[in-house]
Amino acid sequence: MKIIRFLSVKRLTFSFMSIVAVVSMPVINMSCSSPVQEVDVMIIGGGASGTSAALQAARMGASVVVAEESTWLGGMLTGAGVSAVDGNYKMPAGIFGEFRDSLAAYYGGLDSLKTGWVSSVLFEPSVGNKIFKSMVASQPGIEVLYETSLKDAEQVDGSWLVTLQTENGDAKKIKARVLIDGTELGDVAKLVGVGYDIGMESNSVTGEDIAPDQPNNIIQDITMVATLKDYGRDVTIDEPEDYDPDEFACTAINDRCVTPKEPDRMWPVEKMITYGKLPNDKYMINWPIEGNDYYINIIEMSPEERAEAIAEAKAHTMRYIYFLQIELGFNTLGLADDEYPTADKLPFLPYHRESRRIHGRVRFDLNHIMTPYDTTEPLYRTTIAVGDYPVDHHHKAYSGAEELPNLYFHPVPSYGLPLGVIMPDSIDNMLVTEKSISVSNIVNGTTRLQPVVVQIGQAAGAVAALAALNNINVSDVSVRDVQTAVLNAGGYLLPYLDVKKDDDNFKAYQRIGATGILRGEGRSISWSNETWLRAADNLQGSELADFIAFYDLDMPDGLPDGDVTVADAVDMIANVLGQQSDDVYTSILDIVSGKDSNESITRGEFAVAVDKLLDPFSTRDVTIHGKYIDYE
Numbered sequence: 001m002k003i004i005r006f007l008s009v010k011r012l013t014f015s016f017m018s019i020v021a022v023v024s025m026p027v028i029n030m031s032c033s034s035p036v037q038e039v040d041v042m043i044i045g046g047g048a049s050g051t052s053a054a055l056q057a058a059r060m061g062a063s064v065v066v067a068e069e070s071t072w073l074g075g076m077l078t079g080a081g082v083s084a085v086d087g088n089y090k091m092p093a094g095i096f097g098e099f100r101d102s103l104a105a106y107y108g109g110l111d112s113l114k115t116g117w118v119s120s121v122l123f124e125p126s127v128g129n130k131i132f133k134s135m136v137a138s139q140p141g142i143e144v145l146y147e148t149s150l151k152d153a154e155q156v157d158g159s160w161l162v163t164l165q166t167e168n169g170d171a172k173k174i175k176a177r178v179l180i181d182g183t184e185l186g187d188v189a190k191l192v193g194v195g196y197d198i199g200m201e202s203n204s205v206t207g208e209d210i211a212p213d214q215p216n217n218i219i220q221d222i223t224m225v226a227t228l229k230d231y232g233r234d235v236t237i238d239e240p241e242d243y244d245p246d247e248f249a250c251t252a253i254n255d256r257c258v259t260p261k262e263p264d265r266m267w268p269v270e271k272m273i274t275y276g277k278l279p280n281d282k283y284m285i286n287w288p289i290e291g292n293d294y295y296i297n298i299i300e301m302s303p304e305e306r307a308e309a310i311a312e313a314k315a316h317t318m319r320y321i322y323f324l325q326i327e328l329g330f331n332t333l334g335l336a337d338d339e340y341p342t343a344d345k346l347p348f349l350p351y352h353r354e355s356r357r358i359h360g361r362v363r364f365d366l367n368h369i370m371t372p373y374d375t376t377e378p379l380y381r382t383t384i385a386v387g388d389y390p391v392d393h394h395h396k397a398y399s400g401a402e403e404l405p406n407l408y409f410h411p412v413p414s415y416g417l418p419l420g421v422i423m424p425d426s427i428d429n430m431l432v433t434e435k436s437i438s439v440s441n442i443v444n445g446t447t448r449l450q451p452v453v454v455q456i457g458q459a460a461g462a463v464a465a466l467a468a469l470n471n472i473n474v475s476d477v478s479v480r481d482v483q484t485a486v487l488n489a490g491g492y493l494l495p496y497l498d499v500k501k502d503d504d505n506f507k508a509y510q511r512i513g514a515t516g517i518l519r520g521e522g523r524s525i526s527w528s529n530e531t532w533l534r535a536a537d538n539l540q541g542s543e544l545a546d547f548i549a550f551y552d553l554d555m556p557d558g559l560p561d562g563d564v565t566v567a568d569a570v571d572m573i574a575n576v577l578g579q580q581s582d583d584v585y586t587s588i589l590d591i592v593s594g595k596d597s598n599e600s601i602t603r604g605e606f607a608v609a610v611d612k613l614l615d616p617f618s619t620r621d622v623t624i625h626g627k628y629i630d631y632e
Contacts, residue, residue, distance in 0.1 A: 035173070036161070036173040036174065036175050037065070037172070037173070037174045037175070038175045038176075039063040039065050039143075039174060039175070039176050039177075040057070040062035040063045040064065040176065040177050040178065040464070040465070040468035040469070041053075041054075041057045041062050041063070041064045041065075041176055041177065041178050041180065041461070041464040041465070041468060042064075042065050042067075042160060042162050042174055042176030042178070042179050042180070043064060043065070043066045043180040043182050044067050044150045044153075044162075044179070044180070044181055044182055044183055044188045045066075045067070045068065045069075045075070045181070045182030045183040045184070045188075045434070046066045046067075046068030046070075046072075046074075046075070046146075046182065047068075047073075047074065047075020047076065047079070047182055047183075047184060047434060047453075048074060048075045048076055048077050048450055048453045048454050048457065049075070049182045049433030049434045049453050049454065049456050049457030049460065050066055050075070050180065050182025050433065050434075050457060051066070051073045051074060051075070051132050051135075051136065051182075051457065052094075052095040052096075052454045052455070052457035052458045052461065053180050053182060053431075053433060053457040053458065053460045053461035053464065054066050054136060054139075054142050054144075054461060055095055055135055055136065055139060055142070055458070055461065056094075056095065056457070056458045056459075056460075056461030056462050056465065056485075056489060057141075057461035057464050057468075058139040058140075058141035058142045058461075059139060059489070060461070060462065060466070060469070060485065061141070061465065061469055062141060062461075062464065062465040062468050062469060063141050064141055064142045064143070064461075065142075065143045065145065065174055065176070066136075066142065066143070066144045066145065066182075067145045067148040067149065067150060068144060068146050068147075068148065069148065069149050070146070070348040070349070071146050071147060071341065072129040072348060073129060073133055073136060073144070074125075074128050074129050074132045075182075075184065075349075075434070076184075076351055076352070076450060076453070077099075077125075077128050077132075077450050077454075078125045078126075078128040078129040078132065079125070079129070079340075079347055079348040080225060080347050080348070080349050080350060080351045080352075081125050081225035081226070081227050081284060081286070081339075081340075081346075081347040081351070082225060082284070082286060082351050082450065083122060083123050083124065083125045083128055083227075083276075083284055084116060084118050084119035084121070084122045084276050084278075084286070085100070085119050085120075085122075085450050085451060086118075086119060086389050086392075086449045086450060086451075087387060087388050087389035087446075087449050087450075087451055087452070088386070088387065088388060088389075088449075088451035088452070089120045089121070090388075090497060091386055091388065091414075091492055091497075091501075092501065093385065093386060093451065093455050093490065093491045093492045093501075094454075094455060094486065094489050094490045094491035095135075095454055095455075095457075095458050095489070096450075096454040096455060096458075097490060097501070098135065098490075099128075099131060099132070099135075099454070100113075100121055102131045102134075102135075103121065103123045103127070103128070103131065106123075106127060106131070107123070107127075107279055112279065113279075115277045115278055115279050116274055116275055116276045116277035116278065116284070117271075117274060117275060117277075118275045118276055119276075122276065122277065122278050122279070122284070123278065123279065124227075124278055124279060124280060124339065125227060125339055125340070125347070126338070126339050126340075145164065145166060145172070146167065147166070147167035148164050148165065148166050148167060148172070149165050150162065150163075150164060150165075150187070150188060150191070151163045151164060151165050151171065152191075153179060153188065153191060153192055155192075155427075155429070156175070158177075158429065158473070159176060159177055160175065160176045160178070160179040160429065160430075161173065161174075161175055162174045162175075162176060177464075177467065177468040178429050178430070178431065178463075178464040178467055178468055179192075179430045179431075180430070180431045180432075180433060180460050180461075180464060181430070181431070181433060181434075181436060182433050182434060182457065183434065183436070184349065184352045184434060184435070185298075185299050185352060185355045185356060185436070186299075186355045186356035186357075186358065186432060186434070186435075186436030188430075188432075189356060189358050189424065189430075189432050189436060190356060192430065193426070194358050194359065194424040194426060194430070195358065195359035195424075195425070195426060196356040196357055196358045196436070197356070197357050197441075198217050198297075198299055198300070198356055199215065199216050199217035199218050199219055199297075199441065200212050200216050200217075200404075200405075200441045200442075201215050201440060201441055202214055202215045206365045206366070206367075206440045206442070207365065207367055208365055208366040208367065208440060208442050210366070210405050210406075210407070210410065210442060211366075211405065211440070211441070211442055212404065212405055217297065218297070218395070218398060218404065219297050219299065219353075219354040220353035220354040220393055220394045220445075221288075221293040221294060221295045221353065221394040221395060221396070221397040221398065222293075222294055222295075222296065222298075222313060222350045222351060222352055222353065223286050223288075223292055223293050223294065223313075223317075223351040223353075223394075224292060224294065224310070224313040224314050224317040224346060224347070224350045224351075225284060225285060225286045225292070225317075225347055225351055226284075226285040226292065226317050226320075226321055226335060226346060226347075227278070227282055227283070227284060227285070227335070227336045227339045227340070227347070228282065228283040228285055228321070228330075228333040228334060228335060228336060229281065229282050229283075229334065229335070229336035229337070229338070229339075230281040230282070230332050230333055231332055231333075231334055232332055233332060234331045234332065235325075235331065235332060235333070235334035236322075236326065236331045236334075237318070237321065237322055237325065239322060240315065240318045240322055241315070242315070242319070243319050243323075245323055245326075245327055247290075247319065247323075248290055248291065248319070248320055248323040248327075249290070250262075250266070250289070250290045251272065251287060251289055251290040251291045251320075251323070252266070252267050252268065252269045252271075252272040252289075252328065253266050253267065253269065254269060254327065254328060260290070261289075261290060261396060262289055262290075262396065265289055266289075267289070269328050269329075272287060272289075273324070273328075273330060273333075275287060282336055283333060285317070285320070285321070285324075286351065287320075288394055288396065289396070290396075291320055292316060292317045292320045293396060293397040294312070294313045294316045294350075294397055295395075295397040295398040295399070296309045296312065296313065298310070299355065299356060310349075310350055313350055314344065314346055317346070321334075321335070352435065353393075353435070353444075353448055354435060354441075354444055354448070355434065355435040355436045357435075357436060357438060357439060357441070357444065358424050358425075358432050358436055358437065358438050359424065359425050359426070359438060360420055360421050360422070360423055360424060360425055360437065360438025361420040361423045361424070361425050361438070361475075361624050361625075362377065362379060362418055362420030362421060362438065362624060362625060363421070363438045363439065363440065364379065364421050364437075364438065364439045364440070364443055365439070365440040365442070365443055366391070366412070366440060366442050366443055368380075368415075368418075368443075369412050369413065369415040369443065369446075370412065370413070370522075372415070372416075372522070373516065373519055377625045377626055378516060378625075378626035378627070379418035379420070379625070380416055380418075380494070380513075380514070380516065380626065381479075381514055381515065381516060381622045382418040382419045382420060382479050382483075382514075382624060382625075382626050383416025383417055383418055383419070383483075383493045383494060383514065384416075384418070384419045384455070384459035384462075384482060384483060384486050384491070385416070385417040385452055385455030385456055385458075385486075385491070385492070386414065386415065386416055386417065386452075386455070386492040386493070386494065386495035387414065387415055387417065387446055387447060387449060387451070387452040387495070388414035388415075388495055388528075388529045388530065389446050389449045389452075390409040390410055390411055390412060390445075390446060390524075390527070390529055391407055391410035391411075391412055391442060391443070391445035391446050392407070392408065392409055392410075392445050392446065392449075393407035393408070393445045395407070405442075407442065407445055409527075410442075410445070411524035411529065412446065412524060412529055413523055413524050413529055413530065413531055414495035414497070414522065414529045414530055414531045415446075415495065415522075415531070416492075416493055416494045416495060417447060417452065417455070417456070418624075418626070419463070419479055419482055419483075420438070420624040420625070421437040421439055421456075422437055422438075422456060422459065422463070423438075423463075423474065423475070425438075428473050428474055428475050429467065429473055429474045430474070431463060431464060433453070433456045433457050434453055434456070434457075435447075435448045435453070437456060455491060455492075458486065458489065458491060459482060459486055459491075462486060462489070463477050463482050465485075466478075466481055466482065466485065478621055479621060479623070479624060480617060480618060480621045480622070483511075483514060483617075484618075487507050487510055487511070492510065493510045493511075493513065493514050494510055494513040494514065494520060494531065494533075495520075495530075495531045496509060496510075496520060496531060496532060496533040496535075497531065497532055498532050498533055498534065498535055498536070499533055499535055499604075505535075505604065505607075505608050508607060508608045508611040508612070509533055509535060509604065509607055511611055511616075511617035512607040512610060512611050512617070513533065513607075514617060515616045515617055515620075516546050516550070517546050517547045517550055517607070517610060517616060518533065518543065518546070518547075518603055518606070518607055519543070519546065520533050521533075521534060533603065533604070534603055535603055535604030535607070536602055536603075536604060537602060537603050538563045538564070538600040538601070538602055538603070539563070539564040539569070539600070539601050539602060539603045539605075539606045540562065540564065541559040541560035541561055541562060541563075541564055541568075543564075543603070544559050544560075544564065544572075545559070547610070548572075550616060550620075551575075551576045551614075553572065553575060553576070563600040563601075564600065564606070565597065565599060565601060566585070566592050566595050566596070566597045566599055566600075566601045567581075567585075567597040567598060568601075569601045569605075569609060570584045570585045570588070570597065573588075573609060573610065573614065576614055577613065577614070584613065585597060587612075587613060588609045588612070591605055591608050591612065592605050592609070593605075
């Protein structure tokens, strides 16, 4: 659908912690027998994405209802027990940054979160749930319906009529302007008819060199994570049914291991158990090396079939716990009795690394990450979230994994995730989050990580609020308005490592980066996946080509050789403005720290000057595909 710019509607901007008015949630009667609650945004799933979507939408003034099947918020970060955050340690974007800072405040500082070696942010799942619930409780525009599932959803006159089943079995109907799928497996998308893919695409479809030659329906392993607690006494469980120690013999270096599946990834027993050590003598057991990863594809199963399959994954994890206790000597470690309010003391749900992937308005693939400025679609101009984790796929539990592409920590530069991945290509006024966004199977291996998924939800909340409050369709929401909302909420558009979020010029750098006037430099160095704006480097004449093209400037004398001087920059900006160079120089003296006109200007100074005087980010909106929209 065509993206249009509503110039008659004032651009909405919001401060990150602004206090919003309490939004009423009226109950209307659409039929004689069925009262219907009317809200702006309906979110199915209170996971990592759903919770952050609710927070962002409510902070922007929208009324929100969240339906969550469990009694917790946070999804994979909490209810699935994956309480070790992967990536974005140096980019605490938006609500993810808030969550991390709240954990630090709870435990006594950021260093107190470094209890295990797999992550710099580890915490007890129950604490994460409490923090998310506290954040949601601070927003009166959010109503959460726990132990509530979706029964039906249909579009009626441009809105969604949603039927829920509550904890007591009653049906509840809600009319919402925008519907957000925050489920773990993209179940809402399937229900309403959104197209999707499952498994690996072929390289002929995606153009990704490392994708397989032929497509398949193989997904990543799931994991029924366990949170163990040191009881200081023997708490060995009874031997589980079908226990065979050979199943886990090479999970770490020990006498029982003879032929490891991954000989280059063998760790001492002590190193294995502290991988996911949590505060307060607890341990996250989410160990991929002949541990509790488990292969089964439950995506298209019925609820009953899923429950049976998940029971098998749970049994696998219990056998592994018994192996740790009996064979590796960790008999004082048992399932924590103060984490999950479940009968078996296991998490509410398994860790799903992969889901349906919708057919979105754009599809983000590995080439967009590797060469963002050299693809046919300049999607970097539309980004709303950032990630810096390598492509990490778990397939070792799958029989035949050796025939699949090697996707163990495939290096990539850090990246910005484009807006169009959360928008289905066929259905309007719906957004899809979590792992079900429109990316290739390969790219899902990095976008599935918790900080990215939280940001995905936050962007979805911003889109939903803008659509509902402006009474427009999701497809008509301005890309730049969404990006502005993300920036105002403390988020990132592009993953510049050399520009911190508390830098006075952070937003200016992000805006200029999103125009492409200055390009970031991506790097992948060992485990570090980076992008640098190089704000402190002197601007080179060869780096001005995108600025010249953006404004279609006539440069009869060509681009400057070597360093660009303040005078060069002033003359070009004056040319665009149609002003005298002296006036422009006066306007940017504070930006260039009083430099003489013949001194070199840095990339950062140039970016701030262009942002301040020309504002290219706001004056030229872009389509969902990153193409510029020109207005008369």
